[in-house]
Amino acid sequence: xxxxxxxxxxxxxxxxxxxxxxxxxxxxxxxxxxxxxxxxxxxxxxxxxxxxxxxxxxxxxxxxxxxxxxxxxxxxxxxxxxxxxxxxxxxxxxxxxxxxxxxxxxxxxxxxxxxxxxxxxxxxxxxxxxxxxxxxxxxxxxxxxxxxxxxxxxxxxxxxxxxxxxxxxxxxxxxxxxxxxxxxxxxxxxxxxxxxxxxxxxxxxxxxxxxxxxxxxxxxxxxxxxxxxxxxxxxxxxxxxxxxxxxxxxxxxxxxxxxxxxxxxxxxxxxxxxxxxxxxxxxxxxxxxxxxxxxxxxxxxxxxxxxxxxxxxxxxxxxxxxxxxxxxxxxxxxxxxxxxxxxxxxxxxxxxxxxxxxxxxxxxxxxxxxxxxxxxxxxxxxxxxxxx
Amino acid sequence: xxxxxxxxxxxxxxxxxxxxxxxxxxxxxxxxxxxxxxxxxxxxxxxxxxxxxxxxxxxxxxxxxxxxxxxxxxxxxxxxxxxxxxxxxxxxxxxxxxxxxxxxxxxxxxxxxxxxxxxxxxxxxxxxxxxxxxxxxxxxxxxxxxxxxxxxxxxxxxxxxxxxxxxxxxxxxxxxxxxxxxxxxxxxxxxxxxxxxxxxxxxxxxxxxxxxxxxxxxxxxxxxxxxxxxxxxxxxxxxxxxxxxxxxxxxxxxxxxxxxxxxxxxxxxxxxxxxxxxxxxxxxxxxxxxxxxxxxxxxxxxxxxxxxxxxxxxxxxxxxxxxxxxxxxxxxxxxxxxxxxxxxxxxxxxxxxxxxxxxxxxxxxxxxxxxxxxxxxxxxxxxxxxxx
Numbered sequence: 001x002x003x004x005x006x007x008x009x010x011x012x013x014x015x016x017x018x019x020x021x022x023x024x025x026x027x028x029x030x031x032x033x034x035x036x037x038x039x040x041x042x043x044x045x046x047x048x049x050x051x052x053x054x055x056x057x058x059x060x061x062x063x064x065x066x067x068x069x070x071x072x073x074x075x076x077x078x079x080x081x082x083x084x085x086x087x088x089x090x091x092x093x094x095x096x097x098x099x100x101x102x103x104x105x106x107x108x109x110x111x112x113x114x115x116x117x118x119x120x121x122x123x124x125x126x127x128x129x130x131x132x133x134x135x136x137x138x139x140x141x142x143x144x145x146x147x148x149x150x151x152x153x154x155x156x157x158x159x160x161x162x163x164x165x166x167x168x169x170x171x172x173x174x175x176x177x178x179x180x181x182x183x184x185x186x187x188x189x190x191x192x193x194x195x196x197x198x199x200x201x202x203x204x205x206x207x208x209x210x211x212x213x214x215x216x217x218x219x220x221x222x223x224x225x226x227x228x229x230x231x232x233x234x235x236x237x238x239x240x241x242x243x244x245x246x247x248x249x250x251x252x253x254x255x256x257x258x259x260x261x262x263x264x265x266x267x268x269x270x271x272x273x274x275x276x277x278x279x280x281x282x283x284x285x286x287x288x289x290x291x292x293x294x295x296x297x298x299x300x301x302x303x304x305x306x307x308x309x310x311x312x313x314x315x316x317x318x319x320x321x322x323x324x325x326x327x328x329x330x331x332x333x334x335x336x337x338x339x340x341x342x343x344x345x346x347x348x349x350x351x352x353x354x355x356x357x358x359x360x361x362x363x364x365x366x367x368x369x370x371x372x373x374x375x376x377x378x379x380x381x382x383x384x385x386x387x388x
Numbered sequence: 389x390x391x392x393x394x395x396x397x398x399x400x401x402x403x404x405x406x407x408x409x410x411x412x413x414x415x416x417x418x419x420x421x422x423x424x425x426x427x428x429x430x431x432x433x434x435x436x437x438x439x440x441x442x443x444x445x446x447x448x449x450x451x452x453x454x455x456x457x458x459x460x461x462x463x464x465x466x467x468x469x470x471x472x473x474x475x476x477x478x479x480x481x482x483x484x485x486x487x488x489x490x491x492x493x494x495x496x497x498x499x500x501x502x503x504x505x506x507x508x509x510x511x512x513x514x515x516x517x518x519x520x521x522x523x524x525x526x527x528x529x530x531x532x533x534x535x536x537x538x539x540x541x542x543x544x545x546x547x548x549x550x551x552x553x554x555x556x557x558x559x560x561x562x563x564x565x566x567x568x569x570x571x572x573x574x575x576x577x578x579x580x581x582x583x584x585x586x587x588x589x590x591x592x593x594x595x596x597x598x599x600x601x602x603x604x605x606x607x608x609x610x611x612x613x614x615x616x617x618x619x620x621x622x623x624x625x626x627x628x629x630x631x632x633x634x635x636x637x638x639x640x641x642x643x644x645x646x647x648x649x650x651x652x653x654x655x656x657x658x659x660x661x662x663x664x665x666x667x668x669x670x671x672x673x674x675x676x677x678x679x680x681x682x683x684x685x686x687x688x689x690x691x692x693x694x695x696x697x698x699x700x701x702x703x704x705x706x707x708x709x710x711x712x713x714x715x716x717x718x719x720x721x722x723x724x725x726x727x728x729x730x731x732x733x734x735x736x737x738x739x740x741x742x743x744x745x746x747x748x749x750x751x752x753x754x755x756x757x758x759x760x761x762x763x764x765x766x767x768x769x770x771x772x773x774x775x776x
Contacts, residue, residue: 001630001633001634004402004404004405004406005403006400007401008401012395014392015395016393017392018392213617214630215618219607219611219641223606225609226606242600242602245389245650246601246602249604249649253607261637
């Protein structure tokens with residue numbers, strides 16, 4: 001475990017088929033006014049909305065609605081949510097939906113009592129929160145981002161063609177999250193596998209960095225093996241509770257800071273994917289899958305030993321009689337075959353991107369410095385070009 | 389992930405070479421009176437005591453000492469600690485030492501404001517805490533029990549020949565723990581490997597149960613692989629920071645409830661070991677290692693598939709051309725060889741136990757029901773006999 005670090009994750013999780021009962025334990029802790037935040041209305045079709053309303057009413061809450069949170073929530077929508085939360089004098093923001101809704105709820109929660117320009121403060125200058133935070137709770141209906149147990153909030157600014165994430169501190173983490181795997185059963189397959197790849201990418205972004213031996217990478221390998229196994233089962237039968245519950249639990253632990261402890265992180269797949277997302281508004285997980293193979297094949301020579309370890313420990317490649325590079329490459333080939341079989345989008349064209357967007361996407365790509373190679377603009381362009 | 393469950397672990401961890409700086413962040417949160425709890429004085433020889441005293445003084449604390457906590461803390465000592473904490477009007481109990489000191493601090497923390505007989509209430513009737521709890525903080529100098537991030541407290545009653553653990557709720561977890569791997573460098577090798585085996589056993593107690601597929605078991609396999617690898621390095625060079633830090637981090641995650649989520653647990657190695665401990669006062673980890681092989685060889689026929697998975701995923705046994713039982717057995721053989729090489733005690737005689745103690749040890753063994761086989765008294769006797 002490299003360096004000094006702290007760990008504290010205070011979010012309380014209620015998991016399982018009866019997880020909604022957790023609302024009755026949590027709601028009494030907060031004041032009367034609840035801002036209920038959700039997306040396009042799928043929660044009205046699958047019955048989750050009614051269950052939430054019933055719990056809020058049973059606990060004597062005044063409900064203020066903020067619907068229409070989009071898959072890539074915009075800063076303009078955040079401004080709208082802040083106004084609603086202020087008008088409601090919200091004591092609690094209850095996010096019901098997927099990671100986008102949770103991310104959005106957190107962005108609103110740190111802005112209600114903030115006097116500064118929030119896009120600039122949080123997403124351009126990455127400043128800490130200096131005002132009171134409205135508590136957030138989540139009822140998760142879509143799996144992937146890990147937003148239910150972390151401080152992350154990714155917001156898109158279409159005017160500036162930027163999609164940027166801020167990782168807030170413990171005081172912004174959801175106070176509680178309700179995780180019922182059955183709530184994810186009705187999700188369309190495209191969204192499900194997109195979420196699965198988001199999880200996979202979160203783990204790999206933290207795994208592909210560093211040359212030391214640390215426990216975090218061993219935990220990451222365990223999570224990857226579980227995810228790969230359960231994803232195959234869920235793709236065949238989306239109503240397999242065991243598989244969907246494993247995927248839900250893996251998603252939470254893939255991005256709640258645990259597997260990043262004592263090591264550096266990469267995050268370039270997300271930076272590339274978010275640049276694509278800012279120009280196409282494509283589904284997040286699919287922007288990641290589309291750039292992954294070109295990026296990892298570019299990165300492999302700079303981190304060959306780790307890619308070989310990945311091949312052996314995660315993809316069961318037999319290293320006997322192979323060079324380290326051959327082993328590493330076979331690992332990526334097996335991963336690519338798994339991705340294709342799962343139905344992930346493997347190129348940018350299928351996401352609606354055109355080569356005319358290349359300059360803009362290169363410009364929108366933030367360069368992170370924690371991985372095996374700090375990319376140049378030319379290298380970013382080459383990886384994006386190879387992703388078409 | 390089987391069943392409904394909740395997860396919440398609010399302990400804040402400060403990890404690394406400068407972890408003691410965490411005391412300056414935490415101490416101001418509590419009142420003036422601090423009960424400083426420690427063991428036999430090793431913290432005075434390795435300099436940790438002085439650092440703690442300096443931090444307490446710098447933060448304006450009134451220090452009340454409670455020294456002499458023994459490796460298997462007794463209920464009589466707990467009574468003494470409760471009296472000291474009451475006399476000091478303790479606002480915080482600061483445990484400096486290993487798991488025994490942390491366990492002891494928790495037992496005192498739930499008893500200071502309790503009017504009932506605490507041995508009976510907590511360790512015989514396993515009742516919840518119904519009084520105010522004095523906050524506990526830890527500075528860890530010995531690794532193994534995971535007590536720094538959980539609600540566990542194991543207390544020995546010599547009069548009744550019982551060593552019993554109570555797992556308290558989140559409100560009893562340490563508020564913070566300081567984890568500096570360098571503090572463990574001066575520990576004698578016998579204590580170090582005993583702690584390592586305690587960690588290993590914690591993981592296996594949660595792993596060897598259930599027939600379902602769940603993410604917890606994959607995380608457990610990752611922790612096991614990391615531990616096995618780092619233990620070998622630490623046994624060669626106890627001052628290898630990387631190995632010792634991995635072991636310290638693995639210990640914390642081996643027993644903070646994470647890898648038990650969504651599954652049943654066994655815990656019979658601990659029940660057998662604690663019975664041995666109650667009759668011999670031997671080092672905890674060594675009582676576990678001494679009974680492990682006879683117990684797992686007894687258990688193997690009832691959970692063959694899991695033992696075979698363990699052999700392949702943790703001990704790299706090649707299953708090709710072998711029956712499941714053969715694979716499973718080879719896994720245990722490799723584990724046994726690793727244990728012997730590490731220097732663990734492999735029989736009860738070496739712990740000072742005699743066959744005259746057999747009846748008593750059988751009687752002292754609590755029978756748990758979460759594993760592959762609920763043991764009979766005869767089976768307990770047979771396993772203990774095979775451990776001589």
